Amino acid sequence: xxxxxNSITRRSLIGGVAASIATPALALADTTTIAPxxxxxxxxxxxxxxxxxxxxxxxxxxxxATTTPNNQPWTKAAFETAMAAGGRPVSLTDAQFDAIQxxxxxxxxxxxxxxxxxxxxxxxAVLAGFASVPREYYHxxxxxxxSTCGDAYDQPPKPWAIGYGSALSDYLGQAYMTQVxxxxxxxxxxxxxxxxxxxxxxxxxxxxxxxxxxxIEPLGNAVHKIFAPLGYTNITTRVGDGxxxxxxxxxxxxIIIVTCAAQYAPPALFQQLKPGGRxxxxxxxxxxxxxxxxxxxxxxxxxxxxxxxxxxxxxxMTGTMMKIPASQARATPA
Numbered sequence: 001x002x003x004x005x006n007s008i009t010r011r012s013l014i015g016g017v018a019a020s021i022a023t024p025a026l027a028l029a030d031t032t033t034i035a036p037x038x039x040x041x042x043x044x045x046x047x048x049x050x051x052x053x054x055x056x057x058x059x060x061x062x063x064x065a066t067t068t069p070n071n072q073p074w075t076k077a078a079f080e081t082a083m084a085a086g087g088r089p090v091s092l093t094d095a096q097f098d099a100i101q102x103x104x105x106x107x108x109x110x111x112x113x114x115x116x117x118x119x120x121x122x123x124x125a126v127l128a129g130f131a132s133v134p135r136e137y138y139h140x141x142x143x144x145x146x147s148t149c150g151d152a153y154d155q156p157p158k159p160w161a162i163g164y165g166s167a168l169s170d171y172l173g174q175a176y177m178t179q180v181x182x183x184x185x186x187x188x189x190x191x192x193x194x195x196x197x198x199x200x201x202x203x204x205x206x207x208x209x210x211x212x213x214x215x216i217e218p219l220g221n222a223v224h225k226i227f228a229p230l231g232y233t234n235i236t237t238r239v240g241d242g243x244x245x246x247x248x249x250x251x252x253x254x255i256i257i258v259t260c261a262a263q264y265a266p267p268a269l270f271q272q273l274k275p276g277g278r279x280x281x282x283x284x285x286x287x288x289x290x291x292x293x294x295x296x297x298x299x300x301x302x303x304x305x306x307x308x309x310x311x312x313x314x315x316x317m318t319g320t321m322m323k324i325p326a327s328q329a330r331a332t333p334a
Contacts, residue, residue, distance in 0.1 A: 192242030286316035
């Protein structure tokens with residue numbers, strides 16, 4: 001069993017959204033891979049993290065109650081049980097767990113104010129989703145079999161390594177992209193780049209069904225196991241190349257969210273987008289500035305409309321995207 005120290009060394013992977021909160025362009029972390037392309041090394045745990053040590057004791061006023069999907073309280077015992085059931089055993093002290101929970105309330109307030117600043121208002125469904133999904137559950141370095149739950153709800157928010165070159169995106173970036181997708185209770189979503197599993201878990205609290213594809217096999221196989229212990233039964237994941245989407249889902253998707261920079265939007269994703277659907281995808285050259293977050297919509301007649309949203313920086317979409325130029329792109333394999 002892994003015993004979590006009061007702090008895990010903080011590691012800035014890519015400039016987080018919070019660092020650019022007052023500027024037009026955001027630096028959003030990728031949930032599939034991170035720069036540089038070489039496998040990141042994570043230093044050993046430090047002695048005591050300031051964020052955990054300095055956290056005030058949780059109070060009813062500052063920290064909303066979290067429940068699991070079966071409406072049971074999210075306690076230290078519930079956390080440890082779910083972690084073990086997902087193949088990631090961990091042990092916390094009461095003080096460590098309480099310190100994590102004390103930071104959750106302020107993080108939720110930051111998300112609400114950020115969405116109001118950027119989008120005019122915060123979607124209550126997005127805020128409720130964030131309040132219901134325990135972020136500390138997704139802080140885990142899979143390549144090292146080590147929990148970093150002590151870093152959850154960090155301020156300022158930033159990405160965190162989860163192993164195999166992948167990262168858990170900062171929560172402001174995830175909140176922004178989720179709200180831009182306009183998720184609803186009857187929607188079916190597709191995520192390209194499962195990463196930690198947090199993004200699809202968040203969407204699953206809002207939409208009818210959430211699908212997700214991860215190209216990194218050991219990561220995808222490990223994260224596949226973590227949803228059932230929380231009772232998230234409407235999430236379906238698989239290991240594969242997201243370039244061709246999920247064509248077996250014949251009815252298509254209302255939402256497609258891509259969390260890696262593509263050199264162009266894959267034709268298959270447009271094909272699988274339902275009329276009235278929304279797709280958000282970073283477009284740009286690998287490991288270069290100038291990437292732009294695009295929002296695509298499909299109208300009732302099947303016509304695609306696009307909108308440039310903001311400047312971003314994501315790691316490239318790998319696999320087929322790196323092999324087929326836009327001029328030769330097809331909606332189905334040749």
